[in-house]
Amino acid sequence: MARPLIGITASARGARISSWANRMAVWRAGGRSVRITSLEPFPIDQLDGLVVGGGDDIDTALYGEAAQPKIRIDPERDRLELQALDVAEARGMPVLGICRGSQMINVHRGGSLHVDIHEVYEEAPRLRTVLPRKRVSIVPDSGLYRILGISECRVNALHHQAVNRLGEAISVVARERSGVVQGIEAEGARFLVGVQWHPEYLVADPRQQNLFRTLVEAARGRPVFELLAA
DSSP: OOSOEEEEEOOTTOOHHHHHHHHHHHHHTTOEEEEEOSSSOOOGGGOSEEEEOOOSBOOGGGGTOOOOTTSOBOHHHHHHHHHHHHHHHHHTOOEEEETHHHHHHHHHTTOOEESOHHHHOTTSOOOOEEEEEEEEEEOTTSHHHHHHOOSEEEEEEOOSOEEOSOOTTEEEEEEETTOOEEEEEETTOSSEEEESSOGGGOTTOHHHHHHHHHHHHHHTTOOHHHHHHO
């Protein structure tokens, strides 16, 4: 397989810069990509891998919370991504969740979110930047640790929600100092990783770009842990 096909989900209402950055990251990693929105559908079973991208908030009804007027939701995108994750799980397709995408992986597995992290983590810094200004600790010996090769890194922050109750077979593999979940992965999955930050914007950091490289190599069919040990 020369360049495996990676689907990248996005908002139908914009998010062109983020989509472009993700597509470039996938290309540099050796893959090719297709943008997928509720207005630009694509057969998920024709993909080799999936990136669930950032953007809109997730409908609180999907994880048992009351509606919140201050969040921006896109129910059609929610349905699209939940269906895409159904197909990915059934086919053993490698998945990388970015920001909202990490949250959606957890919701898909039956978990919940903090609707506003600052109501729970009062000491969490109120950062909104594409620059790596937030320090995150990685759980040793986790898949994410083996991908990044470090136990601590600086990342960007473009979110106000985060993982709360964990979904089925989901483990926390990264947190920031305040305790906010920054990385998750699924036990037993070939490659199902979610990060709360946006690695597509950290183009100068080869460790962050290794998230896309690992996804693409997994999409080629190569065992991920064989790749990480190489």
